[in-house]
Amino acid sequence: MTAVTTAGRKARGRLRDPIEDILEERGSRRRVLAAVPTLTAALHFARQNDILVAVPEHMSRPVLNQAGLGVRPLPLDLPPVPLVLAWHQRYDGDRAHIRLHEVVRTALRAVWRPAEADSVSPSNPTGARPA
Secondary structure, X not given: OEEEEEOOHHHOOOOOOHHHHHHHHOOOOOEEXXXXXXHHHHHHHHHHOOOEEOOOXXXXXXXXXXXXXXXXXXXOOOOOOOOOOOOOHHHOOOHHHHHHHHXXXXXXXXXXXXXXXXXXXXXXXXXXXXX
């Protein structure tokens, strides 16, 4: 299997992610060609090359449609990826900023699977699961 991974700012150049761990447990592996900074970049790379890209479909659907890429479910159970909202403490009392975060949380709940959405609460506003 030949693939591309996405790597955010903190993981720049990372060619390994949880998929490698799962594949190794099954006695398999994949060859990662590149690490790109965004899902969009990964999908455009896939469109131009004969490779596989693992991306969250609900977040990638517009680009998948635009690029004419096919979708198949992964034959693996992946651990949930935490989604974290962060802001500077100086905005903690800013009513407009608080409202923005409420709107973002509501929008995220609409696209998360129910089990993930249930984990979002005032005491855990991001829905991140404890490690």
